[in-house]
């Protein structure tokens with residue numbers, strides 16, 4: 309079947325060219341199980357060609373005046389807005405998330421382009437004219453060179469847009485290695501950037517998996533790597549890239565807790581948590597994976613979540629009324645079902661069994677219904693591990709201190725939320741919780757282009773985070789010039 313599928317090409321130096329690899333993988337529509345494309349598993353040779361093209365382009369692109377560079381980003385932003393619906397449909401097709409989620413993802417991606425278009429201001433240095441008698445000091449910013457981005461399947465638009473628009477606006481040239489499970493959107497993003505006038509070789513795309521990633525990690529002419537993906541791969545990428553002398557930021561997995569206090573607006577909490585736990589089929593790094601209900605609100609919260617989960621419409625995300633799409637692959641569905649079994653074996657109560665909602669035929673897409681466990685404790689694998697699927701654990705605590713202590717035991721620390729009306733509880737939560745992205749009375753503290761996106765602990769490896777001013781720091785070198793005049 310794979311032979312008949314259209315094989316994607318790599319984008320190298322402005323030309324779409326076939327990979328040198330004879331290996332490929334099939335891209336599926338996860339809502340139907342239909343094979344839609346074939347993606348090459350590119351080799352070191354392909355990466356090397358992309359690096360050579362990016363190095364050549366760097367010579368002129370890095371010297372192109374910054375306002376001239378960003379004029380292309382303004383045009384790109386217009387094109388992305390014009391193609392918003394097309395891009396959202398493509399996200400739904402290859403990832404499976406609902407059209408509304410996909411539409412929101414496109415917005416987040418566009419915002420990154422808007423932020424990057426501020427490069428003339430963002431790249432400014434600073435001066436002190438009188439650092440000593442007749443002496444002045446100044447700091448100047450320069451691009452770092454050829455930068456690579458390695459991205460996950462779950463946000464095929466937003467996550468690449470955290471990387472290449474800002475890196476390119478800062479004068480770098482870029483090689484994107486999109487997820488082999490969702491490679492189509494990257495292709496379209498590159499086509500539209502070329503339509504906006506981006507010179508050849510500034511953005512290159514190399515499709516693939518492990519071999520392509522290893523090629524990036526080992527290539528001597530790649531200066532910096534942005535990675536987003538699962539925790540073990542993030543740690544591997546961070547260590548190997550650093551060992552090869554590269555600047556690296558590696559954003560990793562998550563197990564986000566939401567604490568609900570007795571004074572919370574119950575309806576809001578149920579609505580927000582349901583969307584955060586089951587939206588995008590739980591395949592978000594900011595998904596709510598664990599609810600810690602404090603005190604007497606627990607019973608009514610659990611009832612509310614159960615009812616709301618049962619009211620979700622599951623199906624193909626291209627149907628506008630669908631709220632819960634499939635998980636990404638059959639293998640991921642099977643892994644999720646194993647976690648549901650292990651939760652039962654470990655003694656948690658399976659309040660809502662999403663397996664009962666699954667289509668009868670295996671050929672009908674990779675669906676797992678919204679699943680809720682109660683009586684979960686911190687020894688269970690369903691609490692410890694990132695499941696990355698529509699499986700929610702609910703725990704109980706007597707106090708806010710106890711709830712924070714539970715969340716802080718997790719090895720992950722990407723995000724955390726609280727539902728409460730109490731200013732002092734919000735302050736305590738903000739001061740004491742171990743997590744980089746906090747939400748107060750919201751389900752998902754989504755990353756914003758304008759601020760750094762910041763996980764802690766095993767949710768992040770590196771120093772400078774993605775987005776915002778951290779992104780500018782990551783994609784630029786500084787020079788200090790001290791002059792006697």
Ligand code: NAD
Pocket residue numbers: 458459460461462463467485486487488516517518521522536537538539541542559560561562592593694696722763767
């Ligand atoms: P993944 O780690 O499987 O893949 C990410 C990238 O790494 C892909 O491009 C893939 O080709 C490559 N890769 C996979 N295995 C590799 C290996 N053994 N060696 C070298 N490269 C390898 O992640 P995924 O399943 O695509 O994405 C989901 C994960 O990403 C979740 O853990 C999620 O929490 C995480 N994520 C984190 C953030 C964040 O901001 N912290 C954002 C989105 C997703």
